[in-house]
Amino acid sequence: MRHRPSAVGRTNLDIGFERSAASRFLRNHEVLGAPEVALLTKPNKNQRMSDHFFARDEYFMRLALREAQRAAEHDDVPIGAVVAHAGELIAAGHNERELRQDPTAHAETIALREAARALGSWRVLDAVLYVTLEPCAMCAGAIVLARIPRVVFGASDPKAGACGSVLDVLAEPRLNHRPDVASGLLGEECGALLSEFFASRR
Numbered sequence: 001m002r003h004r005p006s007a008v009g010r011t012n013l014d015i016g017f018e019r020s021a022a023s024r025f026l027r028n029h030e031v032l033g034a035p036e037v038a039l040l041t042k043p044n045k046n047q048r049m050s051d052h053f054f055a056r057d058e059y060f061m062r063l064a065l066r067e068a069q070r071a072a073e074h075d076d077v078p079i080g081a082v083v084a085h086a087g088e089l090i091a092a093g094h095n096e097r098e099l100r101q102d103p104t105a106h107a108e109t110i111a112l113r114e115a116a117r118a119l120g121s122w123r124v125l126d127a128v129l130y131v132t133l134e135p136c137a138m139c140a141g142a143i144v145l146a147r148i149p150r151v152v153f154g155a156s157d158p159k160a161g162a163c164g165s166v167l168d169v170l171a172e173p174r175l176n177h178r179p180d181v182a183s184g185l186l187g188e189e190c191g192a193l194l195s196e197f198f199a200s201r202r
């Protein structure tokens, strides 16, 4: 039986308006283990690695990791994203490409759409997007269009990453918006989730 894509939309909308959403996430999902598998991705030597993290960054990245786990429940590559606005969780999304058979249904685009709905504005200002894997060209483009001021991602993606690995859309000087980018936060856990997913399918 196919999963209903709308189920995720409903949950995410709820998240956007419930201040307790984060604690609900934690209740509903078991704490991640520490998988001892090889990383899918390693930092690219050209990547702008940053250790400019803030106290709440790990907390929100763990929520993104839980979103990523939900993608694997419907056989989608486990990538998750959340958006925090003024320190509050306002949106969450995970990869639904297989579920929806939609090439654009990446975790980031889903979370950005929900964040814009929550704010009533296509400009997602005063916000941070957390995502478990380096955004692709499409998602990096959407981040620029949404004027997101800051992006934090976990694992690098040497095959399709557009935040320093293959392209660097977020640092492109010819574009009119360049968010701050911090990478590598919980990168091993984010990468291990992907490694385990692909290993389980071999």
Ligand code: ZN
Pocket: 106, 107, 108, 135, 136, 137, 138, 139, 140
């Ligand atoms: Zn993407």
